[in-house]
Amino acid sequence: MAADLDVSMDTWNFFYTSLVSLWLHRFYVYSVVAVGISVWIIVQFFTTKTKKKGEKSSGNPASSEGIEDKLVNGSATLKAKELYVAGRFAQGLAEAVISLRLPVEVISMGDYDPDDCLAEEATSRNVCVFLVATYTDGQPTESAAWFCKWLEEAAHDFRFGKTYLKGLRYAVFGLGNSVYVDHYNTVGRNVDRWLWMLSASRIMTRVEGDCNVAQSKHGSIEADFEAWKAKFLSRLQALCRGEKKPCSGKCKKGKCKSPGKQSKESSDPEHGTSEYENTEAEELFETSSEEEADAEEAGGTNSVIDVEDLGNIMSHMKKAKRDRELEDGDVGKNLTQEKAGRKEESERREMITPALREALTKQGYKLIGSHSGVKLCRWTKSMLRGRGGCYKHTFYGIESHRCMEATPSLACANKCVFCWRHHTNPVGTEWRWKMDQPEIILQEALENHRNMIKQFKGVLGVRADRLAEAMTAKHCALSLVGEPIMYPEINRFVKLLHQHGISSFLVTNAQFPDEIRNLEPVTQLYVSVDASTKESLKRIDRPLFRDFWQRFLDSLKALSEKQQRTVYRLTLVKAWNVDELKAYADLISLGKPDFIEVKGVTYCGESSASNLTMANVPWHEEVVRFVQDLAELVPDYEIACEHQHSNCLLIAHKKFKVDGDWFTWIDYGRFQELVREHERSGGAETFTAADYVARTPDWALFGSRERGFDPLDVRYQRKNKARDISGC
Known part of the structure; x- marks a missing residue:
């Protein structure tokens, strides 16, 4: 009997401990249930000229005749897509948008191809809302990893150009836990910065939801989301009516020349706020301007050391060496050739400076040692997906996916x-x-190349046979x-x-x-x-x-x-x-x-x-x-x-x-x-x-x-x- 009681108590203790653990780590439970918290909601606004004026009094502003006229005229034709909506957050947002009589499509992040679709979103002047979670060690969830990697490389790759996503309008809601100070909402901040670097325009300031109840602005991450959702819906309705966002008067260089007008909507990454965001809301959801500084550094001329005048540098080095030899007398003459060679080698600098390493890494390079590198070619990615190889495949029979x-x-x-x-x-x-x-160099090049290829496992459209090859x-x-x-x-x-x-x-x-x-x-x-x-x-x-x-x-x-x-x-x-x-x-x-x-x-x-x-x-x-x-x-x-x-x-x-x-x-x-x-x-x-x-x-x-x-x-x-x- 006593043994049975002990077993019952052990079972109860285990059950109780598990419940407490689940509650303390409920943010991660949300992430897993939400399949990596990566969803894309597509909202497309459709109206026709045949709407009756009676709808104007129905209480639904999106159906009013005035808005209908603007949409039909093409001055405010919109589509909206929401990325990374976590579980019930996605459902709640979708229902709210549907209540405005706007169609909604929900697509899993793992099924979305940024290489194909993001530029099309920009050319269609879509509104994209990113609800993205930060997972272990500041990394995105598994299903969002490929999109984040692609977006980061695009933001730092000159071939895409600074205006690649110009025309795309977006907002970001991040999900994080401030207990993890070093990585709090890292993914949301990065996505916000990379989109802005590609000239996408915010329709409202980034908001960071906090799973840490003690630090959450509204007492819970759910309340943070609800507060953000209300502002997003208001902003969406304003865009539907064709209203322009007034200047907040907080531009870095002072107020805009014309009061009530935004001289450049995306010029300041931290002040893309709407007229519906009051001072209190701005304080609650204040975000730092670090992404603007990072973006300017990435695009500026001072971010990378370019040794243009190496001859002058070397002449100064040689002169300094001669001066040292004169001071030391004939000591240098007593050095053997082998020792002199070792000294010269030890005095040589590394080719890749810290600034250069940072810049090339952002551009997608995998750097090797002090002077080598490897990078995936665009055509390698193309052939993995069965979309054709490079000209060397056509001219010489190279298998581009194996290059x-x-x-x-x-x-x-x-x-x-x-x-x-x-x-x-x-x-x-x-x-x-x-x-x-x-x-x-070769060993690390092959290893880095394989690791980059591995990241295509599960990516939409990639052919399994070519991935294996x-x-x-x-x-x-x-x-x-x-x-x-x-x-x-x-x-x-x-x-x-x-x-x-x-x-x-x-x-x-x-x-x-x-x-x-x-x-x-x-x-x-x-x-x-x-x-x-x-x-x-x-x-x-x-x-x-x-x-x-x-x-x-x-x-x-x-x-x-x-x-x-x-x-x-x-x-x-x-x-x-x-x-x-x-x-x-x-x-x-x-x-x-x-x-x-x-x-x-x-x-x-x-x-x-x-x-x-x-x-x-x-x-x-x-x-x-x-x-x-x-x-x-x-x-x-x-x-x-x-x-x-x-x-x-x-x-x-x-x-x-x-x-x-x-x-x-x-x-x-x-x-x-x-x-x-x-x-x-x-x-x-x-x-x-x-x-x-x-x-x-x-x-x-x-x-x-x-x-x-x-x-x-x-x-x-x-x-x-x-x-x-x-x-x-």
């Missing part, structure tokens, strides 16, 4: 006007930094940013790639001819030929070397000596380099490349370091005409392939056309066999580009109906083509 884009050197000897990174990377004419070993890299494009051939151990790095069965596509900026000559065989060697005259090359590439033109020509001569596949990469910039056909033909005769890629420049957004605009981007038809005219001047070459999606064409040497069929594709298995034989023989066994060719499929050829798009995939057409960010 790793990396660099062993973020430094470069040029500051090209169309650089994707807007010159945030270091520059220099020789290696002056600490150096990491190639084995470590992508876990093992088959190709490496050494073209991320910087000049990979500057890395002193580039040959060891390339050999390691081949030992792992990974093909190598290396791009150099034609300023290091000796390094080109000493380079071990790679699958395909590119030289960027951005201009054909000394004057235009100086304007476009802005090289650091004073003898840049001689180095450029010598690099092309070095390319002609290579036996493996070689490529000229021409980037066309309207009003800069499109009128130099004869000079380009002369350079082709000098370097005798196997292939010539001609691509229209990709506009990378505004930058104080470049004065390029969309006017400098050629249309595809203009690129085609340029290529046709150029092909007529080089009789040994012919147009072979086209990738319209990338605004790119391929001119190939006629030796790759056999019995009327083009062989521009690569037999990657055969290449690996040849390079292994070459290495086993110590370089005695040589091979040429003709030894590892494969037939080019018909759909990849110039003039084909597919225009270079793989028929095995499905082309996705963006509704707003102006926002397309092609490039590779």
